[in-house]
Amino acid sequence: MIVLGIYIAIFCAAFIVVRFGISKITERRDFTSLKTVTFGDESAVRPNRWASFLSVLTLFFLWGAFTGSAWVPFHAPGPFVGDTEFTYTMEAPDGARDDATVYARVLPTGEKGDPQDVPAGDGFAKNDSIALAAWRSDLVLMDKNDEITRKDGGKVVAIDGQPVSPGSRVEVAHGTVAVTSKGSLNFVPDGGMQMEPIWLPAPESVVARVKEISVRGYQNFTLWEHLYWSLFRVIVGFLCGAIVGIPLGYAMGLSGWFRGWFDPIVEFMRPVPPLALIPLVIIWAGIGESGKIILLFLAALWIMAISARAGVSGVAISKVHAAYSLGASRWQVLRYVIVPNSLPEIFTGARVAMGVCWGTVVAAELVAAEKGAGMMIMVASRFQLTDIVLMGIILIGVIGFSIDILMRKAEDWLVPWKGRT
Amino acid sequence: MTRARTDVGPRFLNADTLKGAWCRMSKLSINNLSMRFDLPNGSFVQALKDVSLDIESGELMSVLGPSGCGKTTFLNILAGFLSPTEGSVTLNDNAVIGPSAERGMVFQQGALFEWMSVRDNVSFGPRMAGRKKKDYMDNVNHLLDVVGLQDFKDKSVYELSGGMQQRVALARCLANDPDVILMDEPLGALDALTREKMQGLVLKLWKETGKTIILITHSVEEALLLGQRLLVMAPRPGRIHKEYRLPFAAAGVGKDLRTVKRDPEFAEKREEILSMIWDMEEEIMGRTEEAKA
Numbered sequence A: 001m002i003v004l005g006i007y008i009a010i011f012c013a014a015f016i017v018v019r020f021g022i023s024k025i026t027e028r029r030d031f032t033s034l035k036t037v038t039f040g041d042e043s044a045v046r047p048n049r050w051a052s053f054l055s056v057l058t059l060f061f062l063w064g065a066f067t068g069s070a071w072v073p074f075h076a077p078g079p080f081v082g083d084t085e086f087t088y089t090m091e092a093p094d095g096a097r098d099d100a101t102v103y104a105r106v107l108p109t110g111e112k113g114d115p116q117d118v119p120a121g122d123g124f125a126k127n128d129s130i131a132l133a134a135w136r137s138d139l140v141l142m143d144k145n146d147e148i149t150r151k152d153g154g155k156v157v158a159i160d161g162q163p164v165s166p167g168s169r170v171e172v173a174h175g176t177v178a179v180t181s182k183g184s185l186n187f188v189p190d191g192g193m194q195m196e197p198i199w200l201p202a203p204e205s206v207v208a209r210v211k212e213i214s215v216r217g218y219q220n221f222t223l224w225e226h227l228y229w230s231l232f233r234v235i236v237g238f239l240c241g242a243i244v245g246i247p248l249g250y251a252m253g254l255s256g257w258f259r260g261w262f263d264p265i266v267e268f269m270r271p272v273p274p275l276a277l278i279p280l281v282i283i284w285a286g287i288g289e290s291g292k293i294i295l296l297f298l299a300a301l302w303i304m305a306i307s308a309r310a311g312v313s314g315v316a317i318s319k320v321h322a323a324y325s326l327g328a329s330r331w332q333v334l335r336y337v338i339v340p341n342s343l344p345e346i347f348t349g350a351r352v353a354m355g356v357c358w359g360t361v362v363a364a365e366l367v368a369a370e371k372g373a374g375m376m377i378m379v380a381s382r383f384q385l386t387d388i389v390l391m392g393i394i395l396i397g398v399i400g401f402s403i404d405i406l407m408r409k410a411e412d413w414l415v416p417w418k419g420r421t
Numbered sequence B: 001m002t003r004a005r006t007d008v009g010p011r012f013l014n015a016d017t018l019k020g021a022w023c024r025m026s027k028l029s030i031n032n033l034s035m036r037f038d039l040p041n042g043s044f045v046q047a048l049k050d051v052s053l054d055i056e057s058g059e060l061m062s063v064l065g066p067s068g069c070g071k072t073t074f075l076n077i078l079a080g081f082l083s084p085t086e087g088s089v090t091l092n093d094n095a096v097i098g099p100s101a102e103r104g105m106v107f108q109q110g111a112l113f114e115w116m117s118v119r120d121n122v123s124f125g126p127r128m129a130g131r132k133k134k135d136y137m138d139n140v141n142h143l144l145d146v147v148g149l150q151d152f153k154d155k156s157v158y159e160l161s162g163g164m165q166q167r168v169a170l171a172r173c174l175a176n177d178p179d180v181i182l183m184d185e186p187l188g189a190l191d192a193l194t195r196e197k198m199q200g201l202v203l204k205l206w207k208e209t210g211k212t213i214i215l216i217t218h219s220v221e222e223a224l225l226l227g228q229r230l231l232v233m234a235p236r237p238g239r240i241h242k243e244y245r246l247p248f249a250a251a252g253v254g255k256d257l258r259t260v261k262r263d264p265e266f267a268e269k270r271e272e273i274l275s276m277i278w279d280m281e282e283e284i285m286g287r288t289e290e291a292k293a
C-alpha cells in the first residue's frame, strides 16, 4: 500500500517536472509537434522517452530502497538490528512478584551470533538472554533458569510494567512481546518497511547470483546453459512448426480439398492453449527434449498455418490475374506473387508464434525438465532461493523482448513493403 | 490454361519494332456473349446479353457505359478470367479459354508487385517465359525510357506516385508483347493533369506499337480521345447500345490533346454521349424506384 502510494507520487512528480521543466528546454520541433489535436489522435501519441527512462529508474529505486540495497542511497526503514531489552514481572503462587530482564540481540539476516552474557540477577526470576535474526521471532525460555517456573504455578503478569495476560501483546523497545496462550513470551523485533531477502532480494544479490551461477552453475548447468537450452527448444520447435505450418497454410489457402480436410483440425486446435497439452505430451514423450519440441511444434504449427492461410487469402485478385495474363504458370504465380504477398502476414504470425513458444517453453520447464530457464526458477523456488527466481524472471523477460525486437528488425528488412500497398 | 502461340514474327519488342515497322495480325471476335451471375438467394444478374463484336488488329476501342452495365465483366471474359455462360471469344481463330500472355491486362491500380523493383515488374513477363536476360533487357530499358521511368528503375514501386505506377503497369504489359491490351479504367485513379499526360502516352504507344487496345473508362472525354471505336453499353441486361467510329484518336497522336478537345465536333459528340448516358442512368433510377414501390 505504502509502496503503491510512493509509486503514484513519483509518477505525478516526474510528470510535473518533465512537463514543465525538461520538456520546455528539449522540445522537439517536427510535424507532430505542430498538431493541435493530439488527444484522440493516436498517431500523435508518442512514448515520452523521459517517462520510459524515469519509469525504469523508479522501479529500480523502489526495489533497492525496500530491500536495503547498497546501490541505492536512500532506504525505507529497515528491520531493527542490535541489542535491546525488556523486563517481565513474574508472580509466584503465593503472590510474591519479581522482575527479570530479557536481553535480546537481533542479528542481521544470515549472521550468526551468541546471546549476550548477562548476570542472572536476584530474586526468583532470573534474567534471560536471547539471540535471533532480524524478521524472526524467538520464544523466551524463562523457565530454564527461573526458580519458580510456570509448572510451579508462576505466571508473567506484566511486561515493562504493563499488565498482561495470555494472548495479549505489548510494545517494548524495538519490538513486540506476545504472551502465548500457555503463558510463555514470544519476542518479535521491529521488522521495519523493508522486504525480507527471501521475499525480495536486493538488486546486488541478484547480480551476485547471476555471476555465481553463470560460472559455478545451478542444478548441474550454468545459467547460460539453462538459457541456451530454453532458446534452443524454442527455435527448433518454432522452425519445425513453421516448416510444416506454412506449407499447410498455403495448401489450405489454395485448395478446397486441403481447406476442407484441415479446417476442422486447425479450428479445433487453435483455441486449445499449448499449456493444456503439456500433460499429454509428457505422457507421450516424457520430459526430455523431444517432448518439449513436440509441444512447441504444436504451439507454433497452428499459428503459422493460420497466418499463411490468411496471407494467401489476402492477395489482391488483380495481382494474380496480372501475373497470369503476363504468362506466369501456376507455380510461378505461387512463387512470385502469392508467397511474397503473404510474407507480411507470415511475419506477424511468426512474431506471435515466437512469443507463444517462449511462454510455453518456460511453462513446460516449470512442470518438468532437467534443464532450462523455467526448471531453474522452479527448483530455486522450492529452496526459497528468491534471487535465482527473480533473476530467472528478469532474464526470461529480456530474452522474450529481444526475440520480438529481432523479429521486427527482420521484418523491416525482409518485407519493407509491409503496410504500403 | 495457356496454349501455344500461333502467330509469327518477333516475339518481343525492341527499339526498331516499336517504331511501328511491323504489325502482327490479330483479330478478336466476340460471338453472342452472355453472362449471367446466379446469386446464392436464387435470383440472378444478367451482366451481359448477346454481345457480338469483331475487333480488328491495331484498333483502339474505348468502352463507356453507366456503372454496373457489365464493362468489367466483358473485359474479364476477354482476358479469360471468366468464362461466359453463352457465346465465345476467339483471338486469331483460337478460342479464349483462360488468361494468357497474348492478352495483356492493365488494372486500375494495385496490380503491381510491391516486392519487386520497377525493373523487375516490367521484366516480369519475359522472365516468366524463361527468356535470357540479355534478350529482353534492351527492350525493358527502352520501354522504361518510353514511359519516362529510366531514373526510377531500381526503386520499389511503393515509392512511386500513382501516375508513375500506372506507367509501370503499361510498360510491364508492353514488355510482354501481347497481341491485345485490355485496360479497365487504367487512368481512373489519377488526377486530371496526370491523366491527360497518360492519355497522350497511351495514344503514342498505340501508334508506335500498333497493338489492339480495349480501354474501359468512365470519362466521356477520355473515351472520345482514346477511341478509334467507341462502344456505349447499356445496363440490365448489359448490351451494346451504340457504336461510334471517331477521328479524334488518330488526330490526337503526338498533338496537344486540348486542341483536339476544342474541335466543335468533339464537343458535339461529347454532349450527345453524355445525354445518352444520363438517360440510361435516369431509367435505372426510375426502375429501382418502381421496384421499391
Ligand SMILES: Nc1ncnc2c1ncn2[C@@H]1O[C@H](COP(=O)(O)OP(=O)(O)OP(=O)(O)O)[C@@H](O)[C@H]1O
Residues within 6 Å of the ligand: B037, B045, B046, B047, B065, B066, B067, B068, B069, B070, B071, B072, B073, B074
Ligand atoms: N462475381 C459477381 N457475382 C454476382 N454479380 C456480379 C459479379 N460480378 C459482377 N456482377 C454484377 O454484374 C453487373 C455488371 O458488373 P460489372 O462489374 O461488369 O460492371 P461495370 O460496368 O464494370 O461497373 P463499373 O463501371 O461500376 O465498374 C453488376 O450488376 C454486378 O452486380
Ligand SMILES: [Mg+2]
Residues within 6 Å of the ligand: B071, B072, B073
Ligand atoms: Mg468495372
